[in-house]
Every structure is written in structure tokens, then in C-alpha cells.
Amino acid sequence: MRVRALFALAATVLALAVPLAGAAHADRTPADPTPVSRTPGDQPLPGYTIQNPPLPPAQVGGKPSLVKQGVHNHSGYIIEVPPKWNGKLALYAHGYRGQGFVLTVEPPPFGLRQRLLDQGYAWAASSYYRNGYDVRAGVLSTRDLAELFADEVGRPKQRLIVGVSMGGHVIGRSIEQFPRYYDGALPMCGVLGDHELFDYLLDYNLVAQDLAGVREYPVTDEYATVTVPKIMENLGLTGLTPGGPDTANERGKQFRSIAVNRTGGERPGDEESFAYWKAFPFTLAAPPVPGATLAEEPDQLSTNLFTWYTPNRPVNVNASVQRVRARNLPARLSNRLSQVPRINGRPGIPVLSLHNLGDMFVPFSMEQVYASEVARQHRSRFLVQRAIRAVEHCEFSAAEAGTAWDDLARWVDRGRRPAGDVVTKPGVVKRPDYGCRFSDRAAYDAGAGTRRLFPACP
Template identity: 25%
Template sequence: MMQQDLGIEPRGRGRIRAGKLALALCGALAGLTANAATTKPGDAPGLVDVSGEAAPKPAPCPSDLPDTVTCLSGQDSAGAYYMIAKPRDWNGVLVMHAHGGPTLGDPKLARAQADLKRWAVWPRNGYAVAMSSYHQGGVEVHAAAQDTERLRRIFLRDVGKPRLTILHGQSWGGNVGAIAAELYGTERDGGKPAYDGVLLTSGVLAGGTRAYDFRIDLRVVYQALCHNHPLPSEPQYPLWMGLPPDSTLTKEELAKRVDQCLGVDHPRAERTAAQQQRLDTLTRVIGIQEDKVVSHLNWATWHFQDIVQHRTDGKNPFGNIGVRYTGSPDDAKLNAEVARYRPDPQAVAKLRADTDPTGKITLPELTMHAANDPTAFVEMEHTYHDIVAKAGRSEHLVQVFTSDHEHSYLTDADYLAAMGALLDWVEHGHKPNPQSVAQRCQAGAPYDPPSECTFLPDYHPAALETRSPARGG
């Protein structure tokens, strides 16, 4: 989603093993040269022509992967870097991974390398996997979906034809995956859709016009309490802007300001009474954890700046008209002091067109979300359920939940059970339910490396409005 996922170490990893350079495909890949792809970034989605793409080259595998896995890397004509991993005992299933974040700045191979390391669960268990860094930094969902599709076709051309292809979207990549499933789920590719099934984990599935509401709330409540983002001595700007285009504020400086106001970098015993009261107020009103305040503020600063400056033509897509903030010692005072903003209709329309799912899904789709996700609220699953139901496609959607308090990675056991249930649905028409997925997970134990099942088969998320209030125009 939402915060950048790069560099967070997951739980449940096995012992580290040395990776090797992949040599098996050298001869087959040697003769191809790079040319521009026929489909340019931003074009209407369709069948992507990769005939002019450079072939991937052998690359070192992350240390988490066994020596029996072959890794490849490359950069496509749009500028996206990518990594591919294929086990020697490939089960014929290709997992196309859409990563979260999104990362700001220019694309880097390190992004795809880090994702392959984190999602080593797939090649360790027989799946081939491919992941793109995306060619653009920032919040651009359709472009990321197209980069993922371009990589899928490179895999087909240069690596092999999978028996099945599963689209896996994680975090903000869940938004990318949901959109990609709508764009390419009905595209014909040799008589079949581009993808056979969709797995969305910890997904930002409410769409940009709802998923980011709580972050504009965070900005206005934080400023009412702390008055230091911006400082009174700095040029003032509307908080929906994130930052002015010429701002030189760094993440380190913002973290220092947050600590000065809230004491988040200090144990509770070392905070002043005023710091603790402000921190308690902020976390109660916004509904976030103490240790996530800085990361959410980062998103509501630099990612908001990206959205406004690069996606909505400098216009405001965020608003809080009609929102009543509760949970402070004096709600009347707080609501009188917070800044109020009315979104620009054109900006909202542009954000909606790029980020909001329509729910018109045609493929088997399974979502998995931690009930206590501190970053992408689980209540967004309720919104997505309603979007799909309104589109009349509920028969294509199954949602399962876990007891984790994590966002970036849950457990190997849960991922493998979810994937197995999705494949059974795709191949045999056995549509799963939360109970059957939980049972499948328990039946697969013991896992190597050891990993626990954390499914909550009877859990149902509340409406997003209980966490992030609805707002007027």
C-alpha cells in the first residue's frame, strides 16, 4: 500500500543457502537485442508486444533460495527492472508478483531483488516467480499493471510456457493486482486469459479515493496537535499537497519533529506528560499504532506530494468535509482547529480512474488479510467485497483472514494454503471457503521451515467507515 515494503524482513524464513549464477538458459538467450516495446507506458491496455524486448540474463539468486533454482534478470523497454526465478523441479505454475509500496524515485533492480528474497516461499516450493520493479516511481496503478503484464509475456517468450499463471498482488500491489485482473483477465492469449487466478494479500483494495482518507485525517489532526509539519516559520501550504514541489524536507527531519512533539522514539517513561497526551490523542482519533505514526506520516507527505504533483495536475483529490474526529480529551476543540479541505472533482476523477477497482472480475480471486494489519486496514476488504457484489461478480471472490498483527509478510503456511486452495479452484472448480482454507493449512503441517497456520475462519471485517469516517464532497 501503503508504506514502502522494501527491506522489511519477513517471518518464517528457512536457513540461508548460497545462490548461484544461472547458466542453463545462456545459449537460448544470447542472440536477442533490445528494442522499444510496441506498447508504450500509458497506452490503453491490450496484448503487449514483446518481440523487441531484450532477453533476460542469468543472475545470482538471493541466498534464501536453494541451489536448484535458476535466476534471471533484465530491464524492459519501458525502464522497469525485473527478476525471474525458476526451480529445476518447476510445478508448471508461474506466479506473477505485483509489489507494494509504491517506491518513489527511479526504478532499481534492488527493488525486484528484495521482492524475490522476501517471496522465496514460491520458488522454494516449486513455483516459478517473476517480479517487476515497475518503470515508474510513485502511485500509478495502471502503469504498474502493464509492466507486470509485459514481464509475463517476456517469461512466456524466453523462459517457458506455464501450465497455469497466478497473479499475486501484495499490499499496494493488491491494488495493482485487482486492476490488472480486470484489465487482462479477459485478454486472449493462445485461447486463454492472461491469468488463471488471482491471489491478493494484505491488499489496498478500497481504491485510492477511499484507502487514503485516513492519511489526510492524520495530517490535519497531527498539525492541530503539533504545529510543526509545516513549522510556523516555514511557508504554509494546504496539507493535502503533501509537500510543496520545492520542499527540501527529509524523512530524518520529519521523524525528528514527530519525536519532539510525540516522543515516539522514546520509551513511555521518558516522554513528557504533554507528549504522551498528544500521542494518545493522535492514535485514538486516527486508529493507528504508536510505532506506525512516522511511516503513515511519511506516506501522507511524500506519496501525497507524488499524487498531487504527478497524477492529479496539482489539484486536490483528498477531503475531510463533514468528518467529525472523536477520541480526544476535547473533541469540540479538536474539530474546530483541524484544517478542512474540499476535494477537486477533476482530481478525484483522475485518482479514481487509475486506482479504484470496478469489481468486474472474471477470474477466481482469493484475498488474504491479517485482521490486525497495522498498515493496510482489514476493513478495506469489506469495501472490496461490496464493490465486487455491486458489480454482480461475488461468485468469483473468496476472502480469508488471519490473526496476524503484520502487514508485509504473514506466514509461509498461510501463503501456501491460500495458493493451494486457489489452484484447486482454478483447476478443479472446487471453490474454497474460509473453513476449507484453514483446514488445508492444518493438513499441510509440518512445514519446512516451521511455520504456523493463523487463519480465522469465522472472522468478518467491519465496514471501512468504522475506521475511516465517510466524508462529504
């Protein structure tokens, strides 16, 4: 999930294809990428190429930054250091790049690159050594890059890690995998609920099939072109648009309510968000790929055996929906650093997260899952979460991301925990003004992105 301009990102995320069916496969990639081949570390792994065009230095106080680029442990990288380095390093963890074989690197988005440099921070970003939904590659490549930075520039006195989408999964696992290595974390639109993202995508398709009276699991090559249009028609969703007439029939309304509840519960803008995202989760279903790894087919971890859907009227969905076991239960239960690893909710450093309230791709419920797990581990003092009133995936303004960064940096430096939103109390989340506190009013006033799908904040 690459972050560039907002609507470029929207097009990018459509490349994700998480199949919902297939035979159980092992997570076959070794924990250390080096044994995969005898390829030298300054080259990509076999089959991959790296696109890392020269990045022009930024101007910082009228002087150019120092930019270093290259290949390290099969990953492309960029390092940028301001003229007056404060001794601190921000590492950027990118999102999902698709299943292709071109590795790419990018600077921190949302204006953070210049903000970091202006504040004296150096930053570094890795392509990771593999594409796909490979969180392990992100965890290891980011750590490797931090060590390379120490060799090439100097050992930083502080390391913070920032990331988006799948990069949030990378962050959540990194700070548990290396608990004393990082000093602060800023996951944005992150997959902090790990496997439960894929449970939700499974739910979306199976519940829609059940309510529409059209069953196709495992899916076939005709699912997107033949079956999904039938589902949409049978539920009255074909003509549903954000802000338009409510065309959903009785079963369509039940499906919408179930989808809203699975993505964070009743909240401002929920019906408009559903209308915006209604078709997208269907596009993530694809026929199985024999021999696929977890990174290629993460849905082999997903299950709905114990999911209780609400509302359960007029159709008793909990009795009629198709129930699916996790096809790779050992991988789901394992706590090792797999390609799609668990996050246990054990941060030991300040974590400040941002999430779009209307996101139904990597839904707001990811924050609720993480908050609950952190609370069970008695570590809520380390976590601050903020809801942003926008519908797209990773739709943040420079002001929202920059304020979050500044607050995290002060928290790390001074130990003062900043303010956040309560995410786990339904009565709070459903309030009409929920998400207003940290959302950029100027972005709303300008009509940026999907902001106007929400009512104006008081």
C-alpha cells in the same frame, strides 16, 4: 514497498514520502510507456538504470531450475522454470520502490519462490518500467512479462498473480483491467482500498493538528522537525511505546481512537499498534513538488470533505478539523488506468488476501473497503480474506503465505472456496480471538517480529 527480511522491510517503507500539499497536477505519463521516448525496449527509459544481478538457479528435486533474466519493454525481469514444469505460471507484483531511478527485481518472498518451484509452477517478476507509486506501470509491465513468458517458455495453461503492498493495488486493478487473463490472485498487505489509503494519511495529519492546536497545511520544510514534535507533545504521545504506560492525554486518547477507527476499528492489539506506528504517518507529509505526477504525489487525489470522525468527543473534531478538497478531482473520479487508478471491486476470479491486523501504514481498513465494494458488485463469492495478528507492514511467516498460496491454488484448480475471516462486522473484528484462525502459532511462540504485541490466542 519491498519485501525482504521483516525488519529490512520496516526500514524500507520509511523511504515513502507522500506529500500532503501542492498545486493540482495532471497525470502526465501516457498509458503506453513506449511513446515517452524512442529508447529500445531492451533498455530502461531515460534516467533509469536496472539492477538485476544473476539469480542462481534453485534446486528442485535435486535438479537446477532454468533462470532467464533481461530487459523487456524498459523493465528488468526474472523468469524461473522448474525442471518439471506443470504448465502454470505465477506472476509476482512487487511493492513501492521509492522515487529513485534504479529499477530492481526480486523473487516472490516468504519462501514462495521455492514453494512454487517445488509444486511445478514457473514464476516471473518485473521491475516495472518506472518507480514511484505507479500502479499503471505495474499493471502493464506484469502483463507484458506474461506475454514474454509465453514467447520464451510457452503459453501457460494458468496464470496466477501474487503481490505485496502497492503490488496489491497492481493486482486489484490488473484483474479488472484484463478480466479474463488471470486465473487467481493472492494480494498480501495490499492497497486494495486504492485512493482511501491517501485519504487516511491526510486524515492522520489533519486530525492530529486539529487536536494538538497546531495547524500546518500545506506542510512546510519544518513540519517534521518543528511541528510534529509539538503535535506529539501536545497530545502526550512523545513517550508512548508499545506495552508501556499510557502517556496520552485526553486529546491524545481521542486522536488514538480516531486513528484506530480509520484503520479498521476496534480490534485486538489496536492500542499497541498505534503506539508502534504513532510517528510514521507524520513522516509521509512533505512540501509540494511543482509539476509532480500522480506517481510522485498521489495525495493530490485525497480528500476529507465527507469524512466523519469518531469519537467526536471531547473535541468536536468534525466541526473544527480543516477540510481539504481533492486537488485533482478528475483523476480521482476517472476510471481509466492512471498511475493511481481506482479498483472497482469487480473480481471475476478467486482472490485470497492476507493483511496484518495491526498495520497502520497500509491499514487493515483496506480489506474492509475492498470487501464492501466487492459485495456491492455482488461478487463476494470470489473473495476470501484473512487477518494475521502482527503489527508490521507485510509481516507474514512462510507458513501463513504458503498456506494461503496452497488454498488459492486448490480453489483455482478445484473450485472449492477456502475459509476466511469476516472483515466488515465490527462486532466480529473486536473479538479478543479475532485473527487467531490463520495466524502462525509457531511464529507467536518464537516471539517473531511484533507477534507478542498481541495476547496469546486461546
